[in-house]
Amino acid sequence: MRFEGVIFMSENILERVLTRELARQIDGILSNYQYDASCLIGILLDIQQIIPKHYIPEEIAYYLAQKLNVKITNIYDCITFYSSIYSKARAEYPLQICNSIVCKVKKGERLAMNLKKILKVEIDQATADGKFIIEMVPCFGACDVAPAVKVNGKIYGNLNNEEKIKAMLQKLV
Amino acid sequence: MTMAVKFMTKNFGRYDIRSLASYMEIGGLTALKKAIQMPGADIAALLTAAGIKGRGGAAYPMGKKWLQARAVKAAEKVIICNADEGEPCTFKDRTLIQNDPFNLLEGMIIAGYVIEAQHGYIYLREEYSYLKSILLNAIKQLTEKNFLGKNILGKKGFDYELHLCSGAGAYVCGEGTALIESIEGKSGRPRMKPPYIKQCGLYNHPTCVQNVESLSLVAAIVNDENNIYQTYGTKGEKNSIGTKLISVAGNVKQPGVFEIPFGITIRDIIYGLAGGLEGQPISLIQFGGASGKVASKDILDTPYSYEHLIKAGVGVGSGAILVVDESTSVIDFLITTQAFFSHESCGQCAPCREGNRHIRLLLQKIKDGVHTQADIEKLNSIADIMTVSSLCGLGQASQNALKTAMKVFPDAFKIMERGVKIG
């Protein structure tokens, strides 16, 4: 049984997130992959990149299920399994700090602490303007320049003091 | 003492990685042209003579793998280049793609010829998305010039295409069957074996998975008429022929990727190539990434080779060398390592899913100085159970560091009087 009010609300959200323009862009991504459902992971990553806060909103997951003719559970199986695919809104610039062993021995914790202090947020908490979020992630292969931050696919290495961290933030915005 | 050499890295910096023409000017694709005039089995024999073992970690003889893949009869076969490179401290494959993408692809095309495959896939970890355009551009140029496509180089029936697929931040997808699940658009949970992927892999086609470094060696070996490659390495045993790409990081002054001949010592690597320690003395060295084993500084004079490292209680693995100084305690090191595996376990089987969590909790007790003899016994038994009963290599190897550390650094596990903290 469904309640009218609930349906109305979710339709409202659907309109808000999946604008006609966004749907057009997503269709473009899908046709790059020839609507091939086996390319789901690539598709999700590409879509995530064009969504301002870099995640897969629920409405878009449903849209994909329909367009690719796969079950919504398959889509969520992937979204929840892969740690680079996110189901919740993040920020314009997710600052990913590596928490694996090389960055640990290179005092990556200090980097996290400094970033928290500068941005005045906790890990996984976005700044009020929605620009930044600090995330801890496993090794991204920048161990030679540890401690490092990865932002929207780009690596910023050797961030071992506050000046360098601030310079990195400045470069982003 | 020969330190760094240039065999598989000889093209680094010598051509414009965005241009096929530039690659060909320095002799690129001569190996492919030569290879297609040879029977495929002869090329596999060259790899066997060069003693190449797979560089992804498992060290399976490459020539043998190619012969087996060749022998499987099927309408379609697949080659996968494993560029998932998820082991912490491992970044050599990244360097190969960044500096010599065409050489990797040339190796993949030769593999296609030898194995008689129609499709090649590169599975690139999401963390390396910045390398995507390099590879896509190289594939495009090779296709335009018919080094990929139908009847390659005019050879009738030699049809071969390359595809690029992205991972999405799951270490377990480096495991062959999980990788295949991922390319097929599913979550990357390892499959039960058998069937083995060499019979039934990607989309049920026979599949040969090979690491980036392994494939990057192929063209140079085919071109190596004077067997220069075989002049490198440990003599006598002939177990470790040639050169290896290693990635050295941690508390060293100059972390980086180096091509070394097998047989130089760990000391040469750490103090010669990587510039020595940053300040404090060595506490431990880990070989082969997070799933690798650890040693104390007693290993410094051991030659870097498959046989010497095994004898010393560690292994080559992914080729990573992590140097940790005394500013990080053994227990903190292990906690971080174990947290990595807890995070990366796909959760499909209990020994790995639960074992990694419990090890992490027990290690915290040790760090807090409140553990008992029973906890130490529990650590041992969990680790042993995981080794024998986990479904895939992740669960089987994730306690390697712990088990070796318990042997090499017994003091770190000493039972303390209540309240006295260590680590």
Ligand SMILES: Cc1cc2nc3c(=O)[nH]c(=O)nc-3n(C[C@H](O)[C@H](O)[C@H](O)COP(=O)(O)O)c2cc1C
């Ligand atoms: C959990 C796990 C992760 C792995 N990750 C990688 C990897 O990132 N890269 C790789 O080449 N091999 C990895 N391997 C090994 C591969 O399964 C496989 O042995 C290898 O790619 C074969 O290529 P090779 O013979 O050239 O080494 C991994 C294995 C396991 C069990």
Ligand code: SF4
């Ligand atoms: S050993 Fe771990 S990673 Fe491998 S299948 Fe089992 S739970 Fe998954």
Ligand code: FES
């Ligand atoms: S361990 Fe931090 S980037 Fe590899």
